[in-house]
Amino acid sequence: MRAGFSPNWAALLGAAALIAGSTGSGLAADVIKFGISTPLSGPAAPWGIPHKNAIELIFDETNAQGGLDVNGKKYKLDIVAYDHKYVIAEGVATVNRLIAKDGVKYISVLGGSVVKAIEEPVNESRVLNLPLAYADGLVSPKNPLTFHAFPSPPETTAFWKWIKEKHPQIKRVATLSPNDDTGWWSIKVETNFVEKLGYQVAAKEFFERSVTDFNPVLLRILAQKPDIISVNAAPAGSVGLIIKQARELGFKGRFVHIGQCDTSVVAGIAGKANVEGMWVHGYVQTPLPEKIKSWQARYTKRYGEWNATSIDFANPAFAFVAAVKKAQSVEPKKIAEALRTVEFDNLWGKAHFGGKDYYGVGNQIIYPMPFSEVKDGVANLVVQLLPPHD
Amino acid sequence: MTPALFVQSAVIGLSIGSIYILMALGLTLMFGMMHIINFAHGAIYMLGAFVIYYVFFQWGVPYFAAFVLAMLLLGLFGYLVERSIYRPIKGGVEPTLVALLALTTFLQAAGYPVFGPLDKHVPPVFAGTRNVLGVMISVERLMIIPVAGALVVGLYLFINKTRLGAAMRAIEQDKEAAALQGIDVHVVNGLAFAVGFALAAASGALMAPIFKLDPMMGEQPLLKAFIIIILGGLGSIPGAILGGLILGLIDSIVATALGAEPAFLLSFVFIILLLLFRPSGLFGHAA
Helix, strand or coil: CCCCCCHHHHHHHHHHHHHHHHHHHHHHCCEEEEEEEECCCCCCHHHHHHHHHHHHHHHHHHHHCCCEEECCEEEEEEEEEEECCCCHHHHHHHHHHHHHHCCCCEEEEECHHHHHHCHHHHHHCCCEECCECCCCCCCCCCCCCECECCCCHHHHCHHHHHHHHHCCCCCEEEEEEECCHHHHHHHHHHHHHHHHCCCEEEEEEEECCCCCCCHHHHHHHHCCCCCEEECCCCCHHHHHHHHHHHHHCCCCCEEEECCCCCHHHHHHHHCHHHHCCCEEECCCCECCCHHHHHHHHHHHHHHCCCCCCHHHHCHHHHHHHHHHHHHCCCCHHHHHHHHCCCCEEECCEEEEEECHHHHCCCCEEECCEEEEEEECCEEEEEEEECCCCC | CCHHHHHHHHHHHHHHHHHHHHHHHHHHHHHHHHCCCCCCHHHHHHHHHHHHHHHHHHCCCCHHHHHHHHHHHHHHHHHHHHHHHHCCCCCCHHHHHHHHHHHHHHHHHHHHHHHCCCCECCCCCCCCEEEECCEEEEHHHHHHHHHHHHHHHHHHHHHHHCHHHHHHHHHHHCHHHHHHCCCCHHHHHHHHHHHHHHHHHHHHHHHCCCCCECCCCCHHHHHHHHHHHHHHCCCCHHHHHHHHHHHHHHHHHHHHHHCHHHHHHHHHHHHHHHHHHCCCCCCCCCC
16 A cells, blocks of 8 residues: 555644744744854964954853843844855855855954955845955945944054154055955055155065965065065964064064054064064054953953954954844844944944945944054054044 | 175075975975875975974974974874875875875864964074175075985985885886885885975974964975976986976075066976976986
8 A cells, every 4th residue: 555645644744844944933033143254274363263252252241141132032142153264265155154054144254355255145145244354345335234343454544644753764665465355455555545645665565375485575675675564464474474584684674564463473473572663553462441451351261362353353243232232123234224323332442334435335443443563572552543534 | 686686585595495305305206116196295294394393392302303203203104104095005096196185185174173273383493694695594594405405415325325225216117026026115115105204294394493384384385396396307306306496496586586476487387398398307207
């Protein structure tokens, strides 16, 4: 006798599936899944690890206070994080996986080349993106749901005015950056800005991210006798090698990184003495305000080791939590609308999204940016500056 | 380019070329005897560097003792790879390639959980700079040249002046005939694996204090070593030496004069032109 599959059984199974499905949706609705695609290994891991950890810690602290209250309903925040190793193909794969498989509607991606490569799927899927990335055209009206959560070169070039004012003896600038979207845009913006300030751009060079021997490119640069070398957008590991090799070749001037750079990693590779006097944006070890000291204690307790990069890389989480609270919705579009108007606290003070006069859309984070100088191996805060535009 | 800049970039090219030679010698030795391309060479270079990181930097053992230990440990590992991978699959060229590629992937992937996700560094062994012909060169880069030179001479003497070296040359010329003369081909192949791996480890150990360390650090040197052995002639030791020097000088002098990308392109153009006129490379033998 053939086993029958009567219409009654089918109806029952169908009903069961519907019930299971609706129950599943109900449970899932209580959790906001936030995707992170970032380099957790490789040369850019000094950026990726604090990126993931900072968001995770803020979300966990929000959950510990009862989660997010949206129209009377409580939501817990959960992260789904993947390592893209700062490889474009891996970045695209992990973001596609976050969107298609994990079903996330909100992401934070680190790395300009990666973020540029995922513009299309992010826009098509109407996913809210809070990246930490430098890339031309990333903050633009064509990416309405992308809110850049870290100061970019158009903002951080403000520091060059400070250099001009405080160190007028510096005249000739050389730049050395990664040979990709991130490096090209960073250098374009930075050199345009410094030339307007009256500096002479003595050399403009790029390197492949896999390079470890910088001697040939440094010989080219040093032949132009620069007073300062900007290593904007270069990861800490590469910066360490650049500084070490430049000092061996006899360079006595300063280094500056107006992107973000963990100077403890740099000093580990280049040697403490070689890093002396380097200027960096977004990495401060001392003096830290009380609010950041508390963050330092919580971060160290959770992860066992303090990482000062986490201070500024916590921005996506602060912005997201504030916007969901203001929007009283979990719809990406409504959260995006809230992001354009909400003022929130990050670890350096008040922050908001703006920059419409520069980018044509107010999707760039604005706050008093910290700049440090390395003294005796430690990044000392020298000034906090607002961007040239809001 | 000024004369001073030329001298400076030439000395740097000699130093980096010395590392390329060490990498290429191991590859070409294994190819000459067994006709296999050792894809694991880059991963062994990486492991050699990490032995220095732990034994020299973390545990405080003197650098040259750690250097010898890296060569011994990874030489032993090479012998075990021959026993456990090459020999069981009976020396088939394609299966060996796939197996060594798998070994590379495994070693690189295992590197992140074992060594940690962040780049590592080793403090300089020979700090400071020296004035060479009127230009400044770091001592640690200068030191690569005599150390690599000593290893090359050692390898030359081993292959040309010892019974084991003679056995290796015999297998390279005719494996069956060598076996008929009483040479244990398996043991000598195992030794070739050991020497090849030890040379890759030596390259990594020499570079550890100069560059940063990460599990993928062997990829670029492996690519360079492939170019060199094609340039010099597959299986040719003098070819590997000359190829390494040529590539090191192109990498440094051309990159200094014109930039890194033209130098990279030029090395390939040079190889294509050479192979058009000498398909077996500088010192290779026609098949």
